[in-house]
Amino acid sequence: MPENILTVAQLTKQIKKNLESLFPSSLKVTGEISNWSRSSSGHTYFSLKDESALIKCAVWKSVQLKREFKDGEQVVLTGHISLYEPQGSYQIIVHSIEISGQGELYARFLKIKEKLEKEGIFDQNKKKPLPAYPLSIGIITSPTGSVIQDIANVLARRAPYVKKFLYPAAVQGESASSQLIAGIDYFNSHRVDLIIIARGGGSIEDLWPFNSEELAYSIYNSKVPVISAVGHETDFTISDFAASLRAPTPSAAAEISVRDKREIKEFLDSSRKNMKDFVRKLSSDARKNFSSLKQTFYISALSPIARKRDNISNMQKEMDDIIFVRLKSMSDFLSQSSLTVQRYSPEKNIEKKSSFLRECRGTMKNRVENILTSVKNSVYSEKRMLEALNPLNVMQRGYALIYDKNNLIVADKAKLREGDDLKVFLRDGSFRSKVTSTKEE
Numbered sequence: 001m002p003e004n005i006l007t008v009a010q011l012t013k014q015i016k017k018n019l020e021s022l023f024p025s026s027l028k029v030t031g032e033i034s035n036w037s038r039s040s041s042g043h044t045y046f047s048l049k050d051e052s053a054l055i056k057c058a059v060w061k062s063v064q065l066k067r068e069f070k071d072g073e074q075v076v077l078t079g080h081i082s083l084y085e086p087q088g089s090y091q092i093i094v095h096s097i098e099i100s101g102q103g104e105l106y107a108r109f110l111k112i113k114e115k116l117e118k119e120g121i122f123d124q125n126k127k128k129p130l131p132a133y134p135l136s137i138g139i140i141t142s143p144t145g146s147v148i149q150d151i152a153n154v155l156a157r158r159a160p161y162v163k164k165f166l167y168p169a170a171v172q173g174e175s176a177s178s179q180l181i182a183g184i185d186y187f188n189s190h191r192v193d194l195i196i197i198a199r200g201g202g203s204i205e206d207l208w209p210f211n212s213e214e215l216a217y218s219i220y221n222s223k224v225p226v227i228s229a230v231g232h233e234t235d236f237t238i239s240d241f242a243a244s245l246r247a248p249t250p251s252a253a254a255e256i257s258v259r260d261k262r263e264i265k266e267f268l269d270s271s272r273k274n275m276k277d278f279v280r281k282l283s284s285d286a287r288k289n290f291s292s293l294k295q296t297f298y299i300s301a302l303s304p305i306a307r308k309r310d311n312i313s314n315m316q317k318e319m320d321d322i323i324f325v326r327l328k329s330m331s332d333f334l335s336q337s338s339l340t341v342q343r344y345s346p347e348k349n350i351e352k353k354s355s356f357l358r359e360c361r362g363t364m365k366n367r368v369e370n371i372l373t374s375v376k377n378s379v380y381s382e383k384r385m386l387e388a389l390n391p392l393n394v395m396q397r398g399y400a401l402i403y404d405k406n407n408l409i410v411a412d413k414a415k416l417r418e419g420d421d422l423k424v425f426l427r428d429g430s431f432r433s434k435v436t437s438t439k440e441e
């Protein structure tokens with residue numbers, strides 16, 4: 001075959017080589033989709049056209065598109081030029097596809113995000129903490145569709161005691177942003193414990209109302225914590241950054257917002273055990289303190305007569321103060337525990353637990369009052385016994401107390417010697433004397 005004659009295959013290869021070298025490995029083309037179809041092999045084929053021309057396109061199955069497209073949509077695709085040799089036709093091998101205008105929307109998204117970030121709207125230190133046990137949740141979303149149903153199902157399963165309130169709002173379109181803001185304002189005036197703002201997945205245009213600056217300010221200024229659950233796990237909106245917490249999906253928001261009823265039951269059981277242990281320890285400490293005070297009282301009774309009445313009075317005051325403080329501390333603790341259980345308990349169990357707390361408080365109060373009465377009676381009895389044995393009272397009948405020079409009471413004549421100096425105490429005073437004789441008279 002002469003050298004200047006080419007086969008079809010040779011010519012096609014040469015054209016392919018020259019054509020592909022003329023264009024960069026990645027170029028962007030905008031146009032309208034037509035004849036969109038997916039083959040049994042998993043590859044997708046379509047045409048991209050405008051008013052004057054049309055070019056075929058192919059998307060290999062290995063390329064992960066964000067969504068399915070349809071005829072008539074205006075898109076911007078990224079890809080490279082290639083020639084299909086068996087048919088001698090050129091085409092674009094597509095790497096990615098975006099709806100026309102998405103690039104501009106994403107640039108606006110980044111600009112809004114940067115502005116609000118500088119203003120501190122996304123500051124983690126300013127975010128309101130989520131309540132540990134919310135009893136009422138306000139949900140802002142579309143009243144139709146799967147989102148509200150998914151949230152309701154999760155809450156019914158995990159926390160049937162939680163009250164759910166729906167504020168119906170558009171979640172896409174021009175009026176959506178203002179309706180979402182109105183929902184936040186409503187739940188701030190009709191106080192709930194937590195707000196969930198949610199919608200399902202969609203394109204950047206569908207999710208755009210959640211990128212509103214006004215909505216971000218409303219979430220930031222809300223007195224009630226807000227969970228943002230917009231789109232799928234890979235979708236991010238401005239409301240996600242402004243909220244107290246971002247949930248990857250609406251169902252996940254419901255899971256995060258409440259404790260499972262089994263966890264609450266475990267908490268109540270643990271609280272009940274802790275209160276019983278506390279009451280036992282308090283009772284044991286009271287008995288030990290009473291025993292110690294009683295022992296101290298008996299020791300003090302052996303002190304000099306002049307200090308006994310003061311010690312008895314001080315002991316009574318100390319016991320009264322100690323028992324009063326412990327009784328008040330225990331009462332405050334039981335009251336606080338009762339309030340905590342009432343606040344975070346399921347409605348069906350709260351009365352039962354509150355009744356148990358009241359019984360505990362009444363039982364402990366009676367027990368401590370009985371201990372107090374017993375202590376006071378014991379002290380009063382011992383005081384009367386001491387007064388009965390008080391030598392000063394005996395002196396009223398003509399007896400005297402005699403002390404030697406070492407200030408020891410003289411109880412036996414055998415301890416006296418002639419010439420010993422003595423001090424004699426009578427009921428109305430004392431005087432000194434000297435032993436002149438120890439003989440019997």
